[in-house]
Amino acid sequence: MVAAPTANAQPAPQAASAQEAQQRQWRMQLQTFAGSLTDDAELPAQWVAQVLGQAQYNARVKRLMTPAPGTTTTVRDWQAYRARLLTSARIESGVMFWRRHQRTLQDAELRWGVPASVIVGIIGIESSYGQNTGNIRVLDALATLAFDYPSEHPRALERADYFRRELVQFLRMARSNGLDPLQLRGSYAGAMGIPQFMPSSWMLYGQDFDGDGRVNLIDSPEDAIGSVANYLAAHGWRAGQPAYFDVALQADDAQKAALLAPSILPTFDQPGLVALGAQLLPAGQRYDGQMALIELRNGAQPAEYVIGTENFYAVTRYNQSSYYALAVLQLGEAVQQRLQQQATSVAPPANF
Template sequence: MAAAPLLGATGAAPAAEPPPYDTAAYARCVDRLARDASAAGISQATFDAHVRPVTPDTSVLALLDYQPEFRTPIWDYLAGLVDEERVADGKAMLEEHATTLARVEEVYGVDPETVVAVWGVESDFGSTFGKRPLLESLTTLSCMGRRQDFFRGELLATLRILQDGDVRPEGLVGSWAGAFGHTQFMPSTYRRIAVDFDGDGRRDLVGSIPDALASTANYLKRSGWRTGQPWGHEVRLPAGFDTSVSGRTTRRPVSYWTSRGIERIDGGALPGYDRSALVLPAGREGPAWLVYRNFDAIYSYNAAESYAFAIALLSDRLRGKEGPVASWPTDDPGLSRKGRRDLQRLLIARGHDIGEVDGIIGSASREAIRAEQARLGMPVDGRAGQKLLRALSVPAPGL
């Protein structure tokens, strides 16, 4: 996994009281980590400076099984990630960094729109790196919870990054799982893939936008990116089409699909690729796409179809294309970040203490939403949708 989208992009995980931990067991684990670090070529001074002082943050344990890419309806997920704000900001980034992006494309063969789309989804163009100290999270996850071996590897990779001088300790903040920097690389991916594109002798994906953009393109190239090819095309299914043959891993020649009556929804010609898959992210009643190798490359960045569609569709918007032609199968579409902020303001106006208006639908916002849903006779699910926004936009008596 190259990266994990920040929880703030689509909503925060449910709040939970951090569990206690066994201090003696933790101390023994740190001693084992010290031996592992030494065997990996990490000096005792580096380990003692950056791991010995760490106090575990057990709140990360609740996040091990929380991934919004799999829990959130795709129309909600995309509404917050591929909104007008991000499209406008992305176009501004394309212009501001045009020279760097042209060089990146020349070296790695990945188009500027795709690279900038990854940047936009991962950190909102560098404005949201995440707030969790990596060493704290990774040390905790190396000693507690599931997948300790995986997180130990990430912790050791982080220590090597520090020891090599690529990133300063204060730059090591990010997601709970350890992804950090402009395009949210996991530390082990950073060690393998990151490049020094600005020529300063450091591979710095925190302080150097050129390094971050080039490293992202390098990742996609090494994941099988095909220069000049599209990631996919929205298609129309014929009546009665057997959707059991759909799925990202069911790859067939495009001719297989065309022979069964599948057509591009815009009337254009489908390419003659030998590897394509029919993907229905919301089932038969929603939009359908034929996707190609470049979709797989995007998917490899963070193995979730919703995530891959966010990158792919944002890159299309940055090229001047519109979103899906077919509608999502819902009568209550999701909210953009602006819509979420508007909803939060309306909740505050009705007396709910939800904290800051930030567009992140966390536990306090969901509790307020449930209260308003109950008052309005709506299904009480804590979801921030357009129906609720419209209902609350009608002034309540006394407001």
């Protein structure tokens, strides 16, 4: 019988040596990378070297990014996903957030055309209204993935290049907004703040919506609200238009395959949907834009379907998942409905 390892057992010498060598190589690549930025006018060379010199390899980040062995598909379950995200606690937090920032939400909707409910839905799903923004140092997460992205990933080289670009944007973002790059914390992928923006999104779409002269998505709900609205508008949100419709689906297998072939990309006009057996509900509803049939699987149970518009597609630019997009939209609707119910329950009689 082989004795069980003790709780304080140390790694085998060969394994420890391999890990040390790997991390030495990682550190050398990071130093070389710092040297390659010396010609960047926005990033002083000494400051870059000082910051990157304090980056720490994070093995947990790599582990979280590593695909599980032997898994190629995931069983999707919309109802389980929805139940996990649209909780009573999250809806109540959304009500409080909406009330606290009602004026800012109204201003953002007026400026960018994105409804308050959609902004509230995204912030609620992303960070539970700022309550859960991540606890991993962003510098370490980005540096680890930039130079030691899991080789098991089918697009490992491409993903590593992406995180190198994000690392540069992170340095620019921190310096231009007066933020300490050694203190910023976020998700294991490097997403930050109330709206969980990656550094490039922060730089491209971040808004100083509270007027203090800098974009701060960590501590400013106003900046977060404006930035989310700006992001969606930049990705095709159409003001005053719906994001999805319920659908009556009477398609045969061939028609359904044709409807699902473009995935979430809006491809069909309304006559085209009807010709393939998909009718918007309520019956007779009109929409002049392009649409897509969205399939939401429920594990072993029958799938559900909705019709997504260009606005639904815009939400998927934030996270490329139809499940995510519908959860965002329905969370926002649930918060708005709860607000309206509470307002009705405390309203005085009409003849008061």
